[in-house]
Amino acid sequence: MKPLLIFLSLFSLTRGQGTCTADNEQTSCVCSLSDGRKIDLRSVGKQDGATPAFSVQDDKQEYTYTYNPCYSFSSGPCSSVAVCQIDSSGSGRAVATQDGVTFTTDGNGNVVMDYVGGLDGRTAAVTLKCGTGSSKLSFDGEPQELEYAFTLTSQCACPGTCDKDGPSNGGNNGGGGSSKSSDPGVVGIVLLSLAFFAFMAYLITGMVIMKVKYEKTGTDIIPNKQFWLALPFLIKDGVLFTFSPCINAIKNKKGGYSNF
Known part of the structure; x- marks a missing residue:
């Protein structure tokens, strides 16, 4: 019995989250897993329409990427976008919009948000990772031309943790938010x-x-x-x-x- 319990614990830790189905009403923000838990990013995105929640540079510091989950923003050279690319001269272009977001799963079982609608066919893929503390965005590169990869680490990427107001404990885990405790079961x-x-x-x-x-x-x-x-x-x-x-x-x- 003891080896079986140890095996089940390791299996629970390493298995992927599985397919996440987009919510009918909040297709770019919320998806539901097969066990009924939801990943809800509505509290992570800024809702003023002008301020992106995240800004990150590429490794060469040639471009700055701004990103806002769930809600479109218009800032600088970009208008009504989800992801914007800005070069050192201040010129920018839309990488993706909030329209047509789909949820997939990568080889490690992480849920990935796939964005389309960018200039000249640009797209973005945002991998969601469960984490603690302030939500943060990292730039993972350009796997193919005009395709941009990011990782969003957030407590709200943990299934069943957040609703539209944030973590269930009442905290606010938006970009730059305060640190939160992790799921006791996961710990x-x-x-x-x-x-x-x-x-x-x-x-x-x-x-x-x-x-x-x-x-x-x-x-x-x-x-x-x-x-x-x-x-x-x-x-x-x-x-x-x-x-x-x-x-x-x-x-x-x-x-x-x-x-x-």
């Missing part, structure tokens, strides 16, 4: 997985040392063998010690009052 799985890998590293390394250096064989190659053999009994004693006051109190209560 627990990560910590459990790290503990498992640390234990396996300890066990394998110890067995190699016992075999090669000390020339042990059979079960004697297990590091700290006596401790592991005694561990179940130590756990039993600990449980009994912890709960014995409660057990004794229950027994005394059932026994009634003592006779004088």
Whole structure:
């Protein structure tokens, strides 16, 4: 049973989120996973129509890309866009609009928002990654000519975390927002997985040392063998010690009052 539980924990950590279907009313902002949870970016985008939520430069600092999830913006050389490309001279061009956004999944199971409608056929792909703290955008390059790739890391990219007002705990996780705590379930799985890998590293390394250096064989190659053999009994004693006051109190209560 224990190996099965460990396997299921690792599987939950590494599996992709699966297909995310666009919401009928908020096609460029909200999508639903097969388990019913939603990814909702409405609180991440700016709604004033003039201010993009994110601005990032390419590695060569030749272009600045501005991006606003969910809501079109008009700023500088771009009008009614989702993504704008601005060169060092201040000239710009539309990379994508909010119309026709589709949701796909990459090879790692991350949900990707595919934008179209840019000048001369330009498109943008924004990979969504679950994260903590302020939402941030990174530029991942130009996989093909006129195709631009970005990664948006945000708490609102975590399934089931946000609605139109932000994270369910009432915080605001828009661009430049304050830091938020992560999903406790995700944190627990990560910590459990790290503990498992640390234990396996300890066990394998110890067995190699016992075999090669000390020339042990059979079960004697297990590091700290006596401790592991005694561990179940130590756990039993600990449980009994912890709960014995409660057990004794229950027994005394059932026994009634003592006779004088």
